[in-house]
Amino acid sequence: MENGKNRKYTEAPIKVLLAKPAIDGHDRGIFVLARAFRDAGMDVIYAGLLPTPEEVVDTAINEDVDVIALSLLNGAHLTAFKNVIDIMNKKGVHDIAVVGGGIIPDEDKPALEKMGITGNFGPGTPLKIIIDHIKKRAREIRKLRENEYR
Amino acid sequence: MNIDNLIEGILNGDNRSIARAISLVENSDPVSRERIIKSIYSAGNAKVIGITGPPGVGKSTIIGNIAPMLSDYGKVSILAVDPASPFSGGSIMGNRIRMQKSLSRKGIFMRSTSNRLYNGGLSEYSWDIVKILEASGSDFIILETVGSGQSDIDIMNIADITCVILAPGLGDEIQALKSGIMEIGDVFIVNKIDREGSYIAIKDIRETLNLSNKIKTPVIGINSIDIENYDKFLDYIVNWNKKNYREKYVRKLRQIVLEEIYNKYSYYIDNMDYTEDTLKRDPYTTAEIIIDSMNKIIDKSTYK
Ligand SMILES: Nc1nc2c(ncn2[C@@H]2O[C@H](COP(=O)(O)OP(=O)(O)OP(=O)(O)O)[C@@H](O)[C@H]2O)c(=O)[nH]1
Ligand SMILES: [Mg+2]
Secondary structure, eight states: OOTTOOOOGGGSOOEEEEEEOSOOSOOHHHHHHHHHHHHTTOEEEEEEEOOSHHHHHHHHHHHTOSEEEEEESSSOHHHHHHHHHHHHHHHTOOSSEEEEEESOOGGGHHHHHHHTEEEEEOTTOOHHHHHHHHHHHHHHHHHHHHTTOO | OOHHHHHHHHHTTOHHHHHHHHHHHHHSOHHHHHHHHHHHTTOOOOEEEEEEOSTTSSHHHHHHHHHHHHTTTSOEEEEEEEOOOTTTSOEEEOSGGGTHHHHHHHTOEEEEEEOTTOSSSSOTTHHHHHHHHHHTTOSEEEEEOOOOGGGOOGGGGTOSEEEEEEOTTOTHHHHHHTTTGGGTOSEEEEOOTTSTTHHHHHHHHHHHHHHTTOTTSOEEEOBTTTTBSHHHHHHHHHHOOOOOHHHHHHHHHHHHHHHHHHHHHHHHHHHSOOOHHHHHSOHHHHHHHHHHHHHHHHHHSOOO
């Protein structure tokens, strides 16, 4: 990026927190995702295991990410993801998008969507679909934020 | 929420306000950036600790260890700069992972930032971010550079104390580093002294410093896995009293002025009338004409 160019908030790289909100014994998949997101022009934070929902939310707030991408392969989504949403609501954080992924049974998806967690991609989803979805959510968030501080 | 609330939030040490202000400074128009910085400029008084050195020597691990120790002496905040990919412009910000445990334990504010291909080991707005962290009541601000070794020298213009981190086994790399990074360190840390060759590394660095008249500059060997010898390092940081007021000021002033000039000339160049006569004239001459006419405008304005 050139020096001194007048940038628009909406044009800066999308910032994503990749988080595993519980131990699931899988690390490799998340590195593949991190690299794919970077190669799509995003700033990706991978903080390792963030075992408590408070840690996920605090990290997202301090890093001021546009999107939290939650991934879990142990089947505990409904509780683990819900805990994150609960903390966000408790703290009044409404301008960060939450996207989910992992082995998610179809019957759980409506409940997740209702909480505001979108995507909910299963293993083997083409990276492009995930990336496009994250970009779309990030754009919505940026729109929301753009005129917040005038 | 508006900027006034945001500024109040920064001064009250509210993490969400601090975080959002940093995003505005990095991503937004110059107007918001100036408003924020002008309002908070004189607030706070922090010691800025620069941590630099080649990739993988243990900078983030060290920060993860030293930050909780420093928090016994005052409020600590951390800023870590990661390199952007020259291909996509994106980045993987991997420094946090080494610090996360101690951050959570002590509630320390840490922010990752991409250098967005800015040279020198920091990002374009690192100065402004440090200012925000200072205004939020931090007593210590730890700043990790990109870690590209030799070229990470901008840190000396922002930090009050610059710590150069090295490790045994760098071998030839230390030779190469001598030219750049060896000049900027106020203290040299040889990390990973649990590894073979640490005695030789410390000796080599000591001798290099002695040869360049830096006999008093300390070289401290530490082990960051078992946390050995940190007391000396900590003492040194806590007792450091020099402040780089002037360097910091000059660096930022230069940046602002150059940015302004760059924008003005760019605008001029982009919007100039490129007649056939212009295109026939060599660009050196055209450049002189542009600069001359700009100088006339500058001469007219008064300086204070
Ligand atoms: N043996 C040993 N390994 C260490 C020590 N300190 C750090 N490491 C390891 O060195 C590796 C790199 O550590 P980081 O803290 O990420 O290094 P860094 O300098 O921040 O790396 P970049 O930010 O990528 O330039 C990790 O695997 C650490 O566990 C040490 O004192 N001894
Ligand atoms: Mg690091």
